[in-house]
Amino acid sequence: QVHMEESGGGLVQPGGSLRLSCAAPEDSFSTYVISWFRRGPRKEREFVAGISRTEVITKYADSVKGRFTISRDNTQPIVYLQMNNLKPEDSAVYFCASSRFSGYVSFDTDDYSGWGQGTQVTVSS
Numbered sequence: 001q002v003h004m005e006e007s008g009g010g011l012v013q014p015g016g017s018l019r020l021s022c023a024a025p026e027d028s029f030s031t032y033v034i035s036w037f038r039r040g041p042r043k044e045r046e047f048v049a050g051i052s053r054t055e056v057i058t059k060y061a062d063s064v065k066g067r068f069t070i071s072r073d074n075t076q077p078i079v080y081l082q083m084n085n086l087k088p089e090d091s092a093v094y095f096c097a098s099s100r101f102s103g104y105v106s107f108d109t110d111d112y113s114g115w116g117q118g119t120q121v122t123v124s125s
Contacts, residue, residue, distance in 0.1 A: 009119030018082040022096030033099035034079045038092035050105035059105040093118040
């Protein structure tokens with residue numbers, strides 16, 4: 001199975017910004033929903049944001065609405081997560097994955113596959 005590849009994480013101060021990238025296999029990218037999840041210290045993996053193939057459907061966790069924006073570049077198989085006004089509680093390993101659905105953004109990790117190794121985001125002063 002081909003896996004996603006996440007990048008763009010790092011250390012940033014509270015209020016700062018980062019842009020994460022998810023390089024996806026062409027077949028997953030063109031057909032299915034791609035979503036970002038995160039796993040903080042001593043926490044379960046949780047949904048952050050997801051986007052449908054045509055960008056018509058986007059969904060966000062309540063905790064990131066208004067601060068994070070998910071988008072996809074249809075000229076190359078990449079999905080971005082722009083994170084603004086970062087908070088310490090956003091610190092986590094961020095993952096992207098491909099859904100088994102094409103027009104429905106699921107919050108359930110069981111609906112996704114192709115998980116990458118993740119990229120660490122640390123928000124600290």
